Structures are given as structure tokens and as C-alpha cells.
Amino acid sequence: MRRTAPITILTLTCLLLISMACAVALGPTGISLESLFSSENTWKIVWDIRLPRVIAAALVGCALAVAGTAMQGLFRNPMADPYIIGTSSGGALGATIAIVLFAGTGRPVLAFIGAMAATFIVYFIARSGSKIPVETLLLSGVALSTLLSALLSFLMYTAGRSLHQIMFWLMGGFWNVSWNDVFVALPILLGCVGIYLFARDVNILSLSEEDATHLGVNVERLKQILLALSAFVAGIAVAVAGSIGFVGLITPHVMRLIVGPDHRFLFPAAALAGAILLIWSDTLTRTFTNDMPVGIITACFGAPFFIYLLRSRMKT
Amino acid sequence: MKPIEIIDIDVSYGAKKILEAITFHADTGEILGIIGPNGSGKTTLLKAMSRVVARDSGEIRLDNRDLDTLGYRELARQVAVVPQDISIGFDYAVRDVVMMGRHPYIGRLASETLRDVEICDRAMHLANVAHLAGMSIHSISGGERQRVLIARALAQEPKILLLDEATSNLDVSHQVDILNIIKELAGKITVVSVFHDLNLAAYYCDRLLLLKDRRVYATGTPEEVLTYENIREIFQMEALVRPHPLTGKPYILPVYAHQSRVGTNRRVHVVCGGGTGSDILHLLYAASFTVTCGVLNVLDTDYGTAMRLGLSCIAEPPFHGITPGSLSDLRKCLDSADAIIVTAMPIGRGNLDNLQVLLDYPKKPILLYSGNSNSRMEDYTGGEADAVLTELESRGALRIEGGEELLAGLPQGYSDQR
Numbered sequence: 001m002r003r004t005a006p007i008t009i010l011t012l013t014c015l016l017l018i019s020m021a022c023a024v025a026l027g028p029t030g031i032s033l034e035s036l037f038s039s040e041n042t043w044k045i046v047w048d049i050r051l052p053r054v055i056a057a058a059l060v061g062c063a064l065a066v067a068g069t070a071m072q073g074l075f076r077n078p079m080a081d082p083y084i085i086g087t088s089s090g091g092a093l094g095a096t097i098a099i100v101l102f103a104g105t106g107r108p109v110l111a112f113i114g115a116m117a118a119t120f121i122v123y124f125i126a127r128s129g130s131k132i133p134v135e136t137l138l139l140s141g142v143a144l145s146t147l148l149s150a151l152l153s154f155l156m157y158t159a160g161r162s163l164h165q166i167m168f169w170l171m172g173g174f175w176n177v178s179w180n181d182v183f184v185a186l187p188i189l190l191g192c193v194g195i196y197l198f199a200r201d202v203n204i205l206s207l208s209e210e211d212a213t214h215l216g217v218n219v220e221r222l223k224q225i226l227l228a229l230s231a232f233v234a235g236i237a238v239a240v241a242g243s244i245g246f247v248g249l250i251t252p253h254v255m256r257l258i259v260g261p262d263h264r265f266l267f268p269a270a271a272l273a274g275a276i277l278l279i280w281s282d283t284l285t286r287t288f289t290n291d292m293p294v295g296i297i298t299a300c301f302g303a304p305f306f307i308y309l310l311r312s313r314m315k316t
Numbered sequence: 317m318k319p320i321e322i323i324d325i326d327v328s329y330g331a332k333k334i335l336e337a338i339t340f341h342a343d344t345g346e347i348l349g350i351i352g353p354n355g356s357g358k359t360t361l362l363k364a365m366s367r368v369v370a371r372d373s374g375e376i377r378l379d380n381r382d383l384d385t386l387g388y389r390e391l392a393r394q395v396a397v398v399p400q401d402i403s404i405g406f407d408y409a410v411r412d413v414v415m416m417g418r419h420p421y422i423g424r425l426a427s428e429t430l431r432d433v434e435i436c437d438r439a440m441h442l443a444n445v446a447h448l449a450g451m452s453i454h455s456i457s458g459g460e461r462q463r464v465l466i467a468r469a470l471a472q473e474p475k476i477l478l479l480d481e482a483t484s485n486l487d488v489s490h491q492v493d494i495l496n497i498i499k500e501l502a503g504k505i506t507v508v509s510v511f512h513d514l515n516l517a518a519y520y521c522d523r524l525l526l527l528k529d530r531r532v533y534a535t536g537t538p539e540e541v542l543t544y545e546n547i548r549e550i551f552q553m554e555a556l557v558r559p560h561p562l563t564g565k566p567y568i569l570p571v572y573a574h575q576s577r578v579g580t581n582r583r584v585h586v587v588c589g590g591g592t593g594s595d596i597l598h599l600l601y602a603a604s605f606t607v608t609c610g611v612l613n614v615l616d617t618d619y620g621t622a623m624r625l626g627l628s629c630i631a632e633p634p635f636h637g638i639t640p641g642s643l644s645d646l647r648k649c650l651d652s653a654d655a656i657i658v659t660a661m662p663i664g665r666g667n668l669d670n671l672q673v674l675l676d677y678p679k680k681p682i683l684l685y686s687g688n689s690n691s692r693m694e695d696y697t698g699g700e701a702d703a704v705l706t707e708l709e710s711r712g713a714l715r716i717e718g719g720e721e722l723l724a725g726l727p728q729g730y731s732d733q734r
Binding site: 076197200204207208210211214215256 | 363366367368389390391392393395396402403404405406407408409412413416417419420422424425427468472
């Protein structure tokens with residue numbers, strides 16, 4: 001444990017609260033403190049539009065970062081992200097089916113079902129006997145994602161007028177997010193707490209599976225739990241906001257550099273940082289870029305930063 | 317009640333049998349070494365004992381409890397494993413890695429207590445890594461990392477410590493460091509360790525288990541297991557087995573027979589005694605010479621060596637001089653020999669004839685071999701033996717030191733020069 005880790009987490013908590021306040025205050029419509037109480041319209045903008053959107057962004061960011069951290073620990077590979085086990089392609093297919101066949105009704109539900117179903121299929125493809133070798137898991141994730149993407153492309157090809165809607169959804173964003181979506185997203189916190197309970201086990205798993213067994217970790221059970229909980233939180237995130245890239249990949253990375261590899265600190269730090277990152281990305285897009293999909297923003301900042309990290313890793 | 321008992325276990329990977337009908341036990345506080353050639357199943361046996369590998373049949377009992385009835389955490393409190401070397405993906409501090417050893421004691425909702433910290437501190441102290449506690453596991457050397465893994469295993473407070481060639485990747489000083497630590501721990505903990513290095517196994521283990529072709533080939537003390545016959549049988553290698561000059565434990569010296577065919581179709585007679593000929597008998601045997609020796613007393617070490625190697629040897633019963641019958645046998649051997657070797661043996665009245673008879677063979681190449689220490693013959697005949705030697709030398713007998721020179725000085729039956 002690095003001595004700075006608790007301080008970092010405290011700082012991040014403060015930053016999150018400040019970020020939420022700022023994000024509520026910022027937007028295309030200028031808002032002053034007194035107008036908040038004098039104008040009913042302003043109150044409506046803050047309470048019904050901005051606040052649920054900020055909270056949803058925070059929850060989704062938290063979900064992606066925690067699931068990403070868990071997957072990187074499980075696969076012992078810093079390149080893993082929450083979508084590696086088919087979550088995003090499954091979710092995308094589910095959402096697209098809802099848009100194409102049911103004119104968008106039940107989209108979040110189908111997206112969540114799609115994400116969970118994809119993860120289960122990947123799990124059962126990779127399982128041999130009582131074991132799931134992580135390499136096989138990784139490869140079956142890639143294979144299934146490719147297949148689902150093909151189905152998705154087919155649906156988009158036949159989509160006609162709803163193509164635009166699908167495209168927007170695929171890039172991910174927080175339009176039309178209401179309090180309803182916030183309630184849908186709340187179980188994310190439960191899932192994250194669940195994952196956090198296995199922080200010490202994930203630490204040990206990052207040695208090697210055999211070594212973890214020697215230290216009293218039931219490795220196969222741990223894999224099942226981590227996969228299920230990660231798919232659960234990432235599936236909700238996908239259902240609420242589409243597949244937003246790079247948050248789940250970059251955040252664990254950066255936080256590992258700052259707080260160290262101990263998952264008891266890494267999980268909360270990543271959760272807070274993921275929330276902050278997505279709040280600001282979303283604020284940026286709705287304030288300055290006319291509500292462009294937030295996935296574009298995260299990718300624009302995330303990818304170059306990732307390359308920078310990769311290069312600096314190679315130097316050391 | 318044995319700390320660990322293995323009863324008739326079979327292990328296979330898929331259709332491939334790895335271990336068959338393995339039965340043994342470890343006694344409380346001993347160091348039990350598992351040895352055997354590559355592919356004999358040593359590591360798999362250890363993995364079966366730590367339940368990383370499932371077995372097909374048979375039983376493993378820890379303190380008379382079936383291994384399979386223990387939960388993961390319970391097992392980790394009883395049995396700790398020090399692996400060969402591990403790559404640690406993320407950059408943990410040494411103290412964090414040692415604290416992982418406490419994992420089976422700390423509940424899911426709890427965090428480590430002061431007692432856990434104390435146990436880790438003591439473990440690090442025992443494994444001599446306390447000064448590294450704050451350092452990154454990536455920034456320390458291989459030997460230090462191995463000691464950290466020992467500290468982690470000790471933090472588990474196990475009854476049984478399993479080591480899988482825990483020192484194989486280290487240089488010899490670190491190997492000895494680490495095994496000394498293990499030796500001090502034994503007594504309180506029962507240690508079962510796979511060894512690659514037979515000499516380290518011979519010194520550090522109380523008992524050895526020798527595996528061959530998936531089965532137990534021999535068990536017993538190092539002296540009982542590391543015999544010349546067993547080593548030749550198991551490793552298909554000529555080796556000298558000698559007591560280590562300081563510890564008295566068996567020490568294995570391979571006969572580096574890279575000229576293994578030079579002696580093909582060549583006969584050599586060795587005049588030796590008092591153990592001075594044993595090493596070269598092995599060497600000549602390994603180099604494919606047809607070797608005869610004698611005349612020797614049946615109580616002589618060299619006679620024992622010749623018998624073990626299956627060499628033909630002219631011998632007399634104890635406390636006898638050389639009889640005319642033996643002497644004529646000796647002459648027959650000398651007649652057919654391509655060369656004669658005389659070692660720096662002790663010479664008395666009883667075996668002086670062995671030397672004197674050589675004066676009748678002026679045409680034969682004679683090599684006076686004095687070993688690597690260049691020892692002189694011990695003459696108990698009042699100068700007669702020395703006189704014979706001087707005469708032989710004046711006729712062209714060569715003084716030779718060391719085994720390699722000896723082989724070079726002998727007539728070559730087969731040349732494998734490339």
C-alpha cells in the first residue's frame with residue numbers, strides 16, 4: 001500500500017462533489033444562483049435535466065472504471081476493458097433490436113439482456129470442465145463480439161430510417177436521461193460494492209492462478225463472481241448510456257500509477273475517477289459541442305492518452 | 317499420525333499418465349526431498365499434494381484428514397507452497413506480497429490486524445528480507461524474490477511447506493542461503509521439496525524419494541538412495557559417489573565421459589589398492605576400455621569398485637599374500653593388456669609381487685598414475701618398491717597426473733575426432 005492512497009481517495013471524493021456541482025451549473029443555458037430560486041424554468045433545467053444527467057454520468061463512469069479494473073485484474077492484462085467479454089457488442093445488439101423491431105421501446109432492458117447474455121455465452125464457450133482458462137475466455141470474447149457485430153451490421157443495413165438513432169446510441173451518450181434512468185443505474189453501486197469485497201482476492205489473483213490457489217483463493221469461483229458482477233455493472237452502464245469507450249480502459253491504468261496496484265484502494269479510486277471523467281466529458285459535449293455523443297469525446301482524449309502511456313511504459 | 321501421507325495415488329493429464337501408485341509419507345519436522353530425472357513426475361506430485369492438480373485415485377491425508385475435505389482457506393492454513401519463480405504482474409511492495417500469506421486467515425469483511433502485521437514481520441525476519449519490506453517486488457534480485465516467497469509461505473503459518481525446485485534458478489550461494497533458512501525451519505515445519513541438484517538434496521534432506529517413470533523407485537536416507545547403482549540406473553550416467561569431505565553426506569561427481577568410446581577394443585590392466593584406483597576404474601569403464609585389475613584383497617575398496625562395475629578382478633581372501641595361482645592369472649591379464657596402469661597405492665610385502673612382475677614386461681606401455689593430488693606411493697617395503705618404480709621409469713614408464721591426461725596417454729581404440 002502506498003501511503004498516499006487514502007489521501008488520493010479523499011481528494012478524488014472532494015473533486016467528484018465539486019465536479020457534480022460545476023456540471024450542474026454549466027450548460028448551454030447560463031444559470032445563476034439567485035435565478036435558481038426565482039425562476040421555475042431554471043429550477044426545471046437543473047432538477048429535471050441536468051442533475052439526473054450528471055448523476056447518471058457519474059454512475060456509468062463508476063461502473064465502467066470498476067468493471068475495467070476487475071477485468072484487468074482477472075486477465076492480468078492492462079489492456080483488458082469491461083467490454084472484453086462481449087458486454088458492449090451484446091448490449092449494442094439488444095438495443096438495436098429494440099430500435100429496429102420495437103421502435104425503441106424496451107431499449108435499456110434489451111440492451112441489458114443482450115450484454116448479460118453475451119457474457120454468459122462467452123463464459124460457456126470458454127469453459128472446459130470446471131475451469132475457464134483466461135486465454136480462452138479472451139479469445140471467445142473476441143470471437144463472439146465479431147459475430148454479434150456482424151448481426152448488428154445486418155440490422156443496421158436493414159434499419160432504414162432508424163439508422164441515425166442506432167448510430168447515436170452506438171457512440172454512447174446521455175440524451176434524454178431522466179430520474180428514471182438514474183434509478184435504473186443505481187444497482188451499479190451494489191455491484192461495485194460486491195466487486196470491492198473481493199479486492200484482496202483480486203490482488204492475489206494478479207500473481208498467478210496456481211499461486212492464488214496456494215494462498216487459499218478459490219480461483220474458479222472468483223472468476224465466476226468477477227465476470228458476473230462486471231457484466232452486471234457494465235451491462236447496466238451500456239443499457240443507460242450505450243457503449244462509451246476508453247473510460248474502462250484508461251481510468252484503471254492512471255489510477256494504478258497513482259495509488260498503486262492494491263485493489264483495495266484501486267477500486268474506489270478508479271470508481272471516483274471514472275465518475276469524474278465521464279461527468280466532465282458529458283459536460284463538455286452538452287455545453288460546447290451541441291450534445292455530440294460523449295463516446296467521441298472519451299475516445300478523442302482517451303486514445304492519445306493511452307498511446308502516451310504505452311510509449312512511456314516502453315521507455316521504462 | 318503423519319503430517320502428510322500419500323496413499324496409492326494416480327495422476328494423469330488427459331490420457332497421459334503422469335504418476336502411478338505413489339505411496340509415501342513425511343515425518344514430522346523432517347525435510348523430504350523428491351528427486352528424479354526430468355519428466356518423472358516430481359512437480360506433478362507436489363501439485364497433487366497442494367491440490368492444484370486433481371488425482372485419478374488414491375488418497376492424500378493431512379494429519380489423518382482427507383485432503384479433499386478441506387476448504388481452500390483451510391488448506392492454505394495447513395500447506396504453503398514456495399514456487400520456482402513467479403512473475404508478479406503488478407508492482408507490489410515486498411510487505412504486501414508477504415501479507416498475502418495472511419489471506420486465508422483474514423475474513424472477507426475484515427482487514428489485517430496488528431497480529432497479522434507481527435506475523436509478517438517475523439516471517440520477513442526469518443527469511444532475511446525485513447530490510448526489503450518497503451521495496452518493489454520488481455526492483456529486487458531473483459534470490460531476494462525467492463526469499464520473499466518463503467516469507468510469504470511462513471506468514472501462512474503452515475504445518476507443511478512444499479518447495480518446487482525453489483532454488484533452481486539461482487546461483488549457488490543463494491541456493492545455499494535459502495536452503496539454510498529452510499533447514500532451520502524444519503523441526504517446526506515439515507518440508508517436502510523437489511530437488512534438481514542431487515548434491516543439495518543429499519546434504520539438506522533427511523530422507524529422499526526417488527521417482528522413475530511415474531513410480532517411486534527408492535526411498536530412504538540420502539546414503540541409501542544416492543548409490544552408484546541408483547544413479548547409473550536412473551540418470552543413465554557414470555558418476556562417482558563419494559562422501560563430502562566436510563559433511564560426510566554422499567556427493568555425486570559425474571564422470572565427464574566425453575571421450576566415451578576411446579577405449580573400444582582396448583584392454584587395460586590396473587594395478588591398484590587401498591582405494592587409489594577407484595576413480596580411474598570408473599573413468600576407464602566410462603571410456604569403454606576393457607579393464608582388468610588386481611591382484612587385490614577382497615576387503616579392498618578398489619575390489620568393491622571393480623565388482624560394482626562388473627570388471628574382472630584377480631583377488632585374494634583377507635590376510636593372504638599373493639598366491640602362485642593369482643600371479644599366473646595376473647600374468648595372463650598383463651599378456652593381453654594393451655597398457656598397464658599403476659596407481660600410487662600403498663605397497664607392502666603382501667602386494668610387492670604386483671609391481672615386481674611388471675619388470676618382465678619391458679615392451680608394454682606402463683603409466684604411473686598419481687591422481688590429481690600428485691601423491692607418491694607409500695612404500696612399506698624398505699625401498700624395494702621404490703627401486704622397482706625407478707627401474708620402470710628408466711625403461712620409459714610415464715608419470716601421469718589426472719584423469720584426462722591418463723586417457724590421452726593410453727592407446728586409443730577409437731578416434732572420434734571430427
